[in-house]
Every structure is written in C-alpha cells, then in structure tokens.
Amino acid sequence: MQSELAGIVDAIPAMVWTVQADGRADYLNQQWLDYTGLSLEEAYGDGWQSAICLTDLPAVLDYFRALQPTGKAGSIEARMRRFDGTHRWFLMQCSPLGDDSGAIAGWCWYISHSELDERRRTEALLAGERRVLEMVARGRPLAVILDALCVVVEAAAPGCHCSVLLIDPRRSAFHAGAAPTLPSGYTTAIDGAPVTRTVGPCGMAASLNTQVIVSDIASDTRWDRDAWPALALAHDLRSVWSTPILSLAGNVLGTFALYQQEPGRPTVLHQALIEQFTHVASIAIERAQTEAALRRSQAFLAEAQRLSSTGSFAWRADSDEVTWSEELYRIHEFDPSTPMTLQLSATRVHPDDIPLFTASVENARRGGGDFEVEPRLLMPDGSIKYVHVVAHATRDDTGELEYIGALQDVTERRQSQDALDKARSELAHVARVTSLGVLTASIAHEVNQPLSGILTNASTGVKMLADDPPNVEGARETARRTMRDARRAADVIARLRALFSKNGGVIESVDVNEATREVIALSSGEWRRAGVIVRTELADELPVVSGDRVQLQQVVLNLMLNASEAMSGIEGRARHLTIRTEVDDDRRVRVSVHDVGIGIDPHNLDRLFEAFYSTKSGGMGIGLSVSRSIIARHNGHLWAAPNDGPGATFAFSLPVGRS
Amino acid sequence: MADALLVTVVDDDESVRESLPDLLGQYGFATQAFASAEAFLASDCIDRTRCLILDIAMPRMTGPDLQRELTRRRHHIPIVFITAHADEIDRPKLLDSGAVDCLLKPFSEAALLDAVHAALGAR
Secondary structure, eight states: OOHHHHHHHHHSSSEEEEEOTTSOEEEEOHHHHHHHOOOHHHHTBGGGGGGBOTTTHHHHHHHHHHHGGGTOOEEEEEEEEOTTSOEEEEEEEEEEEEOTTSSEEEEEEEEOSOHHHHHHHHHHHHHHHHHHHHHHHTTOOHHHHHHHHHHHHHHHSTTEEEEEEEEETTTTEEEEEEOTTSOHHHHHHHTTOBSSTTSHHHHHHHHHTSOEEESOTTTOOTTTTSSHHHHHHHTTOOEEEEEEEEOTTSOEEEEEEEEESSOOOOOHHHHHHHHHHHHHHHHHHHHHHHHHHHHHHHHHHHHHHHHTTEEEEEEETTTOOEEEOHHHHHHHTOOTTSOOOHHHHHTTBOGGGHHHHHHHHHHHHTTOOSEEEOOEEEOTTSOEEEEEEEEEEEEOTTOOEEEEEEEEEOHHHHHHHHHHHHHHHHHHHHHHHHHHHHHHHHHHHHHHHHHHHHHHHHHHHHHHHHSSSOOHHHHHHHHHHHHHHHHHHHHHHHHHHHHHOSOOOOEEEEOHHHHHHHHHHHHHHHHHHTTEEEEEEEOTTOOOEEEEHHHHHHHHHHHHHHHHHHTTTOOSSOEEEEEEEEEOTTSEEEEEEEOOSSOOOGGGTTGGGSTTOOSSSSOOSOHHHHHHHHHHHTTOEEEEEEOSSSSEEEEEEEEBOOO | OTTSOEEEEEOSOHHHHHHHHHHHHHTTOEEEEESSHHHHHHSSOTTTEEEEEEESOOSSSOHHHHHHHHHHTTOOOOEEEEESOGGGOOHHHHHHTTOSEEEESSOOHHHHHHHHHHHHHTO
C-alpha cells in the first residue's frame, strides 16, 4: 500500500485491516494498533485474531469462511479487546479486495463506528434498561413495562420486531404481553393459544424450556403439519428466535421473541440482547405477579377483617406512631383518611372506661408486654360498642418497643349472650318439666305411700274408737301417725314445687349433702321402680357451696336419671348407682354419680354435652347440656368418664362457698 | 291369740308396717311385719302365715321375686299384692300367677278386708 494512502487510512477514525484468503493479516492501520495495544509484529498473520473476544472469534471466522465463496461484502457484530483488556461490541464490516485483473486478492476488514458511537449505543441500551427497571420499581402496569422493553430492544437491534408472550399457568395458555411493531393480525391469532410445541417456536420454546431458532420460516420443516408457518409468512415474517423467560425458581413465565422480515440467525450481539432482556422481562413479570398476589392477600385480609369485625393496629410505644387497618376505622366510625393518633382513638373510649384504657396504655408504654382489655366505645350517636383488644409486644431492629394487636367488635356477641342466657333458662325449665314427666310415677309413689298410711291409720283409729270401751290410747297413736304421714305428703309436694317451679336464681349457701339427700328422697320411688339400688357415700363435714340450690338439685337428679337409664337394659348384675360427695385435691366440692350401665363411647364424650344430642330413643338430649351450663354458671365443671369396670361416672365440682 | 290366723305384711315402707298390722289386729288377725322379702324368708313365720300382704316394688328382692321363691319352696301362701305404683302393675298377669288380689295404695279398709277374706277362703 502506498504510504500516502496509508497515512490517510491511519488518520480516519476507523480500524482497518486486510487479510489474505487464508485469513492471515498483512496490513493493520494505526487506529487498529492504538486501540488493541498490539504491535504490528504481534498482529500480523493470525495474530490479529487475539484482539477479537475469544467467545466471539469462532462465529467471526465461520462467518468469514462462509462469506468468501460469495465474493460479497458482509458484516458481523463481535467484541474487540481494547489495550486495557476491556471488551466492546463493534460492527465489523468485511469487503473483498480485487486485484488488477478483478480477481479477489484479499479482504478488507473495517470498523467504521468510532468507539464513541459504540459507547453511546451501550449507554443508550443501559439507559433503556434502567428506564424499564425503574418502571418495574414504580409498579407501572406490566403491559406498559413490556411495551417499553420492546421499544428499547428494537432500537438496539434494527430490523427486529420484539414480542413478549405471557403464560397463564392456570389455563396453560399464552396471553399477549407486548409486541408493539408486530402485525396485530399475527399477535391476536397467538393470544389465547395453548402452550404446546405445535404453536410455533414460542410454544416450542416454552414447552421444551429451551431457545428455538427459526432462521427461515419458509424452509423450516418442524411445523409442517401446523398452521403457524402460513400465519407467519402471511404477515411477512421470515425468521424468529424465541427464548423462554424463566422465573427465579426456574418456571417458564413466558417467551421473548425477535422476529425479522428476512431470513437470519441471531448474532452474538442479538444473543447478548436476548439474554439481558429476558432477564429484565422476568423481573418485571415476577414483580407483577407478586404484586397481584399481595393485592389479593390484602383484599382477603380486608374481607376477613370485615367479616369478623376485627381490625388490626400497630403502635410504637416511644413515638406514639399509630397505624390502623381499614376495619379499625370502620369500627370506630372514623374517616379512613384521618391520620390516627392515640389521643384521637381515646376520644371514642367510653368515659367510664378511660381509667382502664389509660392504665393499659401506661403499663404497655413502660414495657409491660402483651396485654388484653375489653373497654367500651361510645359512638357519636350515643350507642355503645363492646370491643376486645389483644396486643403483642415486639421490638424492632433498633430495639424500639412496638405493639401489634387486634381489636374485635364483640357487641353482637354480648347482645346474643344475653339472649342466650334467657333461652338457656327457658331450656332449663323445659328440662325440668321433662324430668317431671319421667318422675310422674315416682311422685305418685311418694304421695301414695303417706296417703296409704293416712287412710289405714284413720280406719284403725275409727275402729278403735268404735270399740266398747273405746281404745282412746290406740286411737291417739293412729291419729299421731296420720298427722305424721300427712306432713310427709305435704313435704313431698313442697319439694316438688321447688324443684319444678320456674323461679330460681336464689343464690344461697347450699349443703350439698343435704340437697343430695332430698333429691334421693324425692325420687326413691323411681329407683325402686327401675330396680336401681342407690348407695350414698356422703363425705362428713363437707363445706357448703354458694349457688342456686334448686338448680344444683336439678343437676343431681339429671345425672341420677341418666345413670338409671344407662342401666335399664342390664341383667345379671345388680344395678348399683353410687352417689358420692367429697372434697377433691383442688379443695372443691365434688359430686360424682357412678353407674354400672352400658357405659359411654369415649369418642362421644364431647358430644354428650351438646344440646339435642341423645343416645336414648326417648330422650330430648337437653338434660346434660343444661346441666353443664348450670354447673358452668356456678363456676364449676361437669364431666364424664368411662369406668374401669362396667358403666360410667358423671361428676361435677364446685368452688367452696363462703359459709 | 294362739288360734288367730296369721297375716304377714312385707313392705319396705315403715308407715305401712306400722299402720296395716294395727288395722288388721282390730279385726282379730294376728300380724307380723317385715321390711324386706329376705327378712321374711329368714323368719319362722312362713309356715304359719295364712295370708301374705306383699309390696311389689322393693329394693333387691321384689314382691314377685318372693312369690316365685315361695312357689319354688312349695309354700302355697295366698298373696295380696299392694303397690303405690299404679302404672307398673300388670294386674292380669299377677292374678294368673296365683295372687288373690292386687291393691293400689291408698286402698280402703273394705277393699283390704275383702282381699284378706278372699285369701283365707282360697285355702
């Protein structure tokens, strides 16, 4: 090369080098040497190849070998290594050099873009990527983000049409992500298609989880039996490279595809773009999915709070910073946009409960730990709400005390509790009347016995007075017995009236032994009729309990009737019913009724006490349920247990009362 | 009253054991009272008893139980059952089994005497 020409070539802002047909370099300009930092001696021959990025070199050489027979000019993108060891992307152009006869004497390579251009392009790409990631961070809609992503990619890869398809995992179908420059006729045909390998390269890439390159749609045979090639060709698409977009966990979220209107394979630059932007797309899609899941769970939470009338709150004890859930605003009837403070929330607390509220707050502020209070709220319209507050103390990273808690509106429960108490008392009456029916025979017996004595004694007395001389002493004795039996009959009637009257609720000191004896006396006919032998083991010096005597007697009677019922089918062994009173280990008065009947199924232990649960064909199943509620109202406990031997034991215990 | 006919009362109710013998005594019967079937079986009154006034419902051995036991021992004592339970009596069945009568407490003096006389006549 003439030196003058060489000087010019050295001056232009381009790297130029020539190679012979065998690929060996015989000329490199000063720009090339300056950029790579190589000397002429090092670069001559095959030496120039060491300035091409090792990863890209095979593609460059392949390309060159393929270009040579065509005798045409071409270009390939590859990274060059700079003198400082950094790599930069360049468009390397290659043109044949003719000799005087017009035959190809060698090839001239040149890189016309200055490094500045290349840097600008890199910066533009980085800026584009940053813009997209910023949109992700700001929570912009996914479709908008993916559209912007396609625009950035298309600017960096001229001639490419970028498409992102998303996969709906529930239906295993594609839906449109973004494809701003693809024909809409094409994209709408793919939208909603199943994720299968027959639906073009995107379906194949997604279902096989691998990149699919179609360099010429017209000649590719993989979709011969499918509609896709005709669809693509009808929209002037000739090549497409589709890559699966993977989540962090490795699941296929969608596909990222570059379409061209010419046949072709992706260059190294294209592959780098694809790698970079499938990753960005993955971040955008995962973030959108996470946000959707978060929104859904927030919606669930809000709905759950509304349904359960429960709100949640956070309170920083040091700064008094308060955060309320929407439901908490609703319960307190504050506008949700009102900034919440402890002082503001206190304005809703019922004046009578302010001391309770203040004490709880002060105690919590001093680090009192978890707390639970049930203050009343006074609403602006004068109505009262009952709320139940539970708070848990935590410390954040800086050690600041924070309470996380829940507040439930229990007004309705309080009101229904009152209604329930009323219903329960009526139910108890029904149960008593039901027992009355069961005891009719026993009552008749208890009344008929003294009546029989009265009648017989009176007859005897009349006969004695009619004697001559009248037996006055004998008649006096029979009259005395008549009076005694009449009192006995009157007692029975009085006890009955007490036991079955609807009145109750008189709290008094009750001698449980005495009360038990009365029940047994009243019902003795029933046990006799049922063939049940009642044994009593009543503790001496049993402390009194405080309660409703009649109700407690009702429970004893109920348990005895159940025990008798359980033994009704027992033959071959005595039907023993043992009723025992004692002071248990917890210093409570315990009454237990032990039978030798059919026993109870341990699986049904809990159900036994449910209202209307009955194993008896004729039973209403309210006896035990009512008994348990009576005992519960006496702060006691009623339970059942199978015996070691035959039968079961029903027992209750009550706190000792003040005598 | 060595020749007086012995009427025995078996009832767990004390009031009956007090009043019934006194009334029967007014009509010239000798009487004995027992609080349970077992006590009667253990006594020496079985052979001398001409009429047994027997309560049906008693703990342990019931009236009908005693009736069966006496039959088993071949003591054919006429029995008048008494009971305060109106609804548990299968009266025809009791009469079929050899009982002379069955009285519901409270019963009248006349009903008692009729039943006792019927029992004595049945021998």
